[in-house]
Amino acid sequence: MQSTIGRVIGDARTWVTLLALAAAVGAANLSVTHPAEANATALTATGTIDVSATASANAKSQLKAMSDYMAAQKAFSFDYDANLEVVTKENQKLGLASSGTLAVNRPDKIRATRMGGFANIEVVFDGKTVSMLGKNANVYAQAAAPGTIDQLVDVLRDKYHRPIPGADLLMSNIYDQLMPEVTDAKDLGSGVIGGVECDHLAFRTKDVDWQIWVAQGDRPYPCRYEITSTQVSRAPAYSLDLRSFKTDAVAPATFAFQAPTSARKLNPGELKDFDELPAIFSLTKTQPIGGQ
Numbered sequence: 001m002q003s004t005i006g007r008v009i010g011d012a013r014t015w016v017t018l019l020a021l022a023a024a025v026g027a028a029n030l031s032v033t034h035p036a037e038a039n040a041t042a043l044t045a046t047g048t049i050d051v052s053a054t055a056s057a058n059a060k061s062q063l064k065a066m067s068d069y070m071a072a073q074k075a076f077s078f079d080y081d082a083n084l085e086v087v088t089k090e091n092q093k094l095g096l097a098s099s100g101t102l103a104v105n106r107p108d109k110i111r112a113t114r115m116g117g118f119a120n121i122e123v124v125f126d127g128k129t130v131s132m133l134g135k136n137a138n139v140y141a142q143a144a145a146p147g148t149i150d151q152l153v154d155v156l157r158d159k160y161h162r163p164i165p166g167a168d169l170l171m172s173n174i175y176d177q178l179m180p181e182v183t184d185a186k187d188l189g190s191g192v193i194g195g196v197e198c199d200h201l202a203f204r205t206k207d208v209d210w211q212i213w214v215a216q217g218d219r220p221y222p223c224r225y226e227i228t229s230t231q232v233s234r235a236p237a238y239s240l241d242l243r244s245f246k247t248d249a250v251a252p253a254t255f256a257f258q259a260p261t262s263a264r265k266l267n268p269g270e271l272k273d274f275d276e277l278p279a280i281f282s283l284t285k286t287q288p289i290g291g292q
Contacts, residue, residue: 062220067176070174070222073104074105075105076246076250077103077244078242079100082165097117130142130143132271133259134272139271191213212224225242
């Protein structure tokens with residue numbers, strides 16, 4: 001099973017070439033340059049970041065607590081705002097913004113929406129069939145995909161190239177999904193996301209840095225998830241902010257797909273502007289930082 005981080009590691013040498021100027025939506029070739037980045041060297045030099053074994057253990061235990069809490073929720077829903085950074089062949093970094101909703105009934109039902117500058121899409125999974133609707137083009141596709149949400153995430157990513165936003169945070173075991181590649185973990189103390197006080201955790205792998213802000217208290221849900229591709233020039237990133245997180249029951253009708261009467265049915269691979277980048281973008285391979 002491949003996480004978003006695993007996907008980024010696999011694509012860490014890919015730059016995005018801009019073919020036309022526009023905004024879009026996304027979640028895979030990632031990156032964000034945080035305003036605090038300029039202070040990072042000073043913070044390290046003065047030793048104000050705790051890099052002790054205790055801080056590392058705290059970060060891992062807090063991530064595990066969040067993972068256990070999310071796994072215990074049989075139903076949940078949230079709204080989200082996403083930002084995907086891309087680097088053009090002119091070395092300009094652009095941010096592609098989108099917003100959407102997610103509703104989950106474990107183990108095998110999900111409804112996701114996403115709206116950005118080029119896409120207004122919906123994905124519905126009822127445990128047997130995944131349905132994908134492109135509202136702007138008024139087209140849809142369906143495919144048999146019996147199984148769990150975990151299995152669906154793999155099918156959508158690997159077979160149909162239609163990743164669900166923040167899929168790592170929907171898995172039945174987030175901790176096991178995110179930790180295998182981690183080489184460093186830090187507990188950075190508190191932060192506030194959308195008015196919610198959070199524990200700020202930072203992790204590193206060979207090719208990416210990722211951070212997560214987890215709500216403090218007895219509901220440790222993720223409030224922000226951010227992945228930075230450190231091996232690509234200008235370090236592009238992907239971030240997902242969660243809001244209006246609820247653990248109320250989700251009505252079964254939420255997961256029943258009804259195609260618009262005028263919509264045209266396509267094969268899944270024929271859907272345009274449905275995945276991370278719209279059709280106006282193309283991907284080109286370049287040398288990573290260091291030329292390796």
